[in-house]
Amino acid sequence: MTAAVVTGGGSGIGQGIVERLRADGLQVAILDLVPPADDKLAYTADVSRPDQIDAAMSEIRAALGPVTVLVNAAGMEKYRRFKNLSFEEWQRIIDVNLHGVFHMTQAVLPDMLEAGWGRIVNISSSSTHSGQPFMSAYVAAKSGLNGFTKSLALELGPSGITVNAIPPGFIDTPMLRRSEEKQLLGGTIADHVQRTPVRRVGRPADIAATCAFLISEDAGYITGQIIGVNGGRNT
Numbered sequence: 001m002t003a004a005v006v007t008g009g010g011s012g013i014g015q016g017i018v019e020r021l022r023a024d025g026l027q028v029a030i031l032d033l034v035p036p037a038d039d040k041l042a043y044t045a046d047v048s049r050p051d052q053i054d055a056a057m058s059e060i061r062a063a064l065g066p067v068t069v070l071v072n073a074a075g076m077e078k079y080r081r082f083k084n085l086s087f088e089e090w091q092r093i094i095d096v097n098l099h100g101v102f103h104m105t106q107a108v109l110p111d112m113l114e115a116g117w118g119r120i121v122n123i124s125s126s127s128t129h130s131g132q133p134f135m136s137a138y139v140a141a142k143s144g145l146n147g148f149t150k151s152l153a154l155e156l157g158p159s160g161i162t163v164n165a166i167p168p169g170f171i172d173t174p175m176l177r178r179s180e181e182k183q184l185l186g187g188t189i190a191d192h193v194q195r196t197p198v199r200r201v202g203r204p205a206d207i208a209a210t211c212a213f214l215i216s217e218d219a220g221y222i223t224g225q226i227i228g229v230n231g232g233r234n235t
């Protein structure tokens with residue numbers, strides 16, 4: 001049975017991806033800073049810490065064998081006017097959203113190369129289409145992730161490994177609700193629905209469905225792509 005790791009699988013989009021991939025018959029381990037307590041395949045690690053990733057990956061490989069599917073969904077946002085943004089805050093956002101993907105990919109890639117098959121899906125952000133005020137560090141990190149996705153796809157294609165990114169837009173998760181509560185969205189979620197062509201907020205299941213497709217054999221000819229899932233908010 002195919003073994004997968006989903007970072008950030010303890011909440012929101014990552015959690016939706018875990019549920020969908022399990023329903024599709026994959027064995028899925030969650031790697032998260034705050035993993036769900038009641039999940040037998042949930043492991044605690046900070047994606048910016050290679051030592052913690054290595055410890056978690058040893059346990060995951062002991063439980064599931066080689067891992068040939070990696071979904072990088074862990075992420076954190078930071079709203080701060082650039083002139084007030086400290087280098088430490090900038091660095092933490094880059095560490096989690098971009099360096100975390102570097103560390104995870106390095107940790108899992110040997111299994112994929114050995115198998116001659118693999119799937120990597122990176123969850124970036126629709127803010128990379130448009131830019132976003134007060135989120136310069138986050139948008140820089142997520143734009144880097146899109147570029148990384150394209151380059152890695154070219155390197156790994158000959159090894160049977162595809163690499164794609166999904167930049168979600170406006171998905172109803174704890175992250176989005178926190179931003180709404182702090183009045184950081186420029187209106188409520190309901191206001192934004194009126195500006196969204198399909199007239200609803202996105203759901204983790206929308207991202208999970210796209211992710212499941214990108215992991216499937218049917219998507220073997222799709223690599224290096226940035227597949228927007230945003231209700232038509234960005235085209």
Ligand SMILES: NC(=O)c1ccc[n+]([C@@H]2O[C@H](COP(=O)([O-])OP(=O)(O)OC[C@H]3O[C@@H](n4cnc5c(N)ncnc54)[C@H](O)[C@@H]3O)[C@@H](O)[C@H]2O)c1
Nearest residue numbers: 008010011012013032033046047074075125170171173175
């Ligand atoms: N919700 C949206 O509308 C939206 C839009 C664009 C991009 N995204 C991206 O989608 C991904 C999931 O976001 P979400 O809305 O589900 O957020 P969320 O806050 O609900 O979930 C994020 C998960 O990542 C985990 N995490 C955070 N930092 C971590 C770290 N250092 N190491 C390991 N795990 C860590 C958290 O514990 C949490 O379980 C993120 O990468 C986010 O940037 C979300």
